[in-house]
Amino acid sequence: MECNNQRYVKTSRAWDALTWPDRLGRQTHTVLLLANGKRSEQELVGLLGNDVKELLQRLQQEGLLQCATTGATAETDDDAVAGA
Secondary structure, eight states: OOOTTSEEEEOHHHHHHTTOHHHHOHHHHHHHHHOEEEEEHHHHHHHHOTTHHHHHHHHHHTTSEEEOOSSOOHHHHHHHHHHO
16 A cells, blocks of 8 residues: 555554564664654655565565554654653
8 A cells, every 4th residue: 555645654663663674674764753644655655666666565565564544654763752
């Protein structure tokens, strides 16, 4: 499932995975850090290059990213950081 022009947000599983950056790999770690509920796929491609599209889809399939819903905004990430 693609988010198209919607925003990407990390799942709780992604927050857990971020504590082990060496296991993720550099590009995956970077994508997860940038997926803050404010950036769309288009913005992430602009920052990281066209090859990130496949990675975004894979991270969604693995349950690390999801499309931000109307209620899930960047504040979701901010709340998770504050609670961590």
